Amino acid sequence: MAGNDIEKLIRLMAKLPSxxxxxxxxxxxxxxxxxxxxxxxxxxAMQDVANNIKTCDICGNxxxxxxxxxxxSSARDDKVLCVxxxxxxxWAMERVSQFxxxxxxxxxILSALEGVAPEDLxxxxxxxxxSENEIKEVVLALPATVDGQITAHYLSSRIKDMGIKVxxxxxxxxxxxxxxxxxxxxxxxxxxxxxxx
Numbered sequence: 001m002a003g004n005d006i007e008k009l010i011r012l013m014a015k016l017p018s019x020x021x022x023x024x025x026x027x028x029x030x031x032x033x034x035x036x037x038x039x040x041x042x043x044x045a046m047q048d049v050a051n052n053i054k055t056c057d058i059c060g061n062x063x064x065x066x067x068x069x070x071x072x073s074s075a076r077d078d079k080v081l082c083v084x085x086x087x088x089x090x091w092a093m094e095r096v097s098q099f100x101x102x103x104x105x106x107x108x109i110l111s112a113l114e115g116v117a118p119e120d121l122x123x124x125x126x127x128x129x130x131s132e133n134e135i136k137e138v139v140l141a142l143p144a145t146v147d148g149q150i151t152a153h154y155l156s157s158r159i160k161d162m163g164i165k166v167x168x169x170x171x172x173x174x175x176x177x178x179x180x181x182x183x184x185x186x187x188x189x190x191x192x193x194x195x196x197x
Contacts (some may be wrong), residue, residue, distance in 0.1 A: 060105030
């Protein structure tokens with residue numbers, strides 16, 4: 001059986017998303033076996049992040065500077081803003097490397113069940129940002145859930161009053177998926193979003 005320090009590390013690792021006790025145990029064992037190549041560099045990297053991470057004052061992204069590298073980039077289109085639920089969604093959009101505008105992180109979505117209201121989100125900063133800048137289009141990249149759609153509708157109504165174009169990501173059946181495996185909501189959304197070919 002592992003010692004107290006190792007067990008503590010396993011318990012902490014198991015709290016990470018998508019990891020259970022067995023996966024945490026395997027990861028910790030790997031880190032211990034590869035102490036010089038894996039464990040020590042990981043400790044250094046985590047310490048650097050803990051000491052240097054900042055939340056961007058403009059968009060809400062995590063970076064080592066504020067404004068973040070996306071907001072301060074002159075290669076980005078200042079006139080197109082993509083609104084996302086969370087930083088993880090911003091990072092997912094960046095992995096695709098197709099969006100060339102800037103971002104705004106809401107910090108969640110509206111939810112009657114969870115008691116999340118507009119004032120609990122980064123909505124007023126978004127509205128202020130839109131009123132102070134010459135933004136031509138807002139892309140709502142929110143989850144294809146009921147709460148995501150309610151949030152999109154709420155934001156759309158507020159933004160359209162400002163005379164700014166509002167778009168949303170295309171939604172429906174993912175590439176390579178089979179209809180038999182799709183849930184009813186996805187199929188309905190795909191049908192409602194159909195287009196000419």
